[in-house]
Amino acid sequence: MVTTVGNESSIDKLVTNLIYLERDAIAAYEETINRLDDKALSSQVESFRQDHLQHLDVLNEMAGELGIDAPTEGDMKQMLTTGKIAMADMMGDKSVLKAMKTNEDDTVTAYERASNHQDAVPKSKAFFEKALADEQRHRSWMDTTAQRM
Template sequence: MVTMVGNESSINDLVTNLIYLEHDAIAAYESCIERLDSPELSSQIARFREDHLQHLQVLNEMAREIGTEAPTEGDMKQMLTTGKIALADLMGDAAILKAMKTNEDDTVTAYERAARHRDAIPKSRAFFEKALHDEERHRAWMDSTADRL
């Protein structure tokens, strides 16, 4: 799935769409945690999920600061992010991590774009860059771990 998040013309729309993206990611992480056979892998995924919860908290605060109503749940993309995890479950932990890695591809792209958004102030840009670093770390771990399984 290719995301368009980060291409919004206003910071309000950007923050709203990042909140949707985080809700979708959290749902995918929860699905992943439930489906992985390895407790060690589930534990690491749970730690990554905490990063997403923290991102959501910051984005919700951003929304309040700019006067935008924050979504309280994911959007239709959530079915795609969790659905590919369910399908991958048929093939084992490596396939689940590869499916999660494709979800991370979208979050990396979204935060790369957000960090360059013309309306991002230094404080929001710093958060977007931190979130980008988190997402790149998640994606790299998922990719290398799936390759070792």
């Protein structure tokens, strides 16, 4: 799946779409945790889920500061992010991690774009860069771990 998040014309729309993206990611992480057979892998994935929960908290704060209503659920993409995890589960933990890596590709792209958004003030830009570093770390771990399996 290729994301368009980060291409929004306004910071309001960007924050709203990042909230949807984070909610979708959290759902995919929960699905992954429930489907992994290796509990050590599940534990690491849970720590990544916590990063996404923290990102969501910051984005909800940003929405409040901007005076916009923060989405309280994921969007239709959530079916895609969780569905590919369910399908990958038939092939085992390696396939689940590979599917999650593709989800992380989208979050990395979104935060790369957000970091360069013309309406990002220093505080939001700093958050977007931190979130980007988290997403790059998640993606790298998913990729490296799956390759070693």
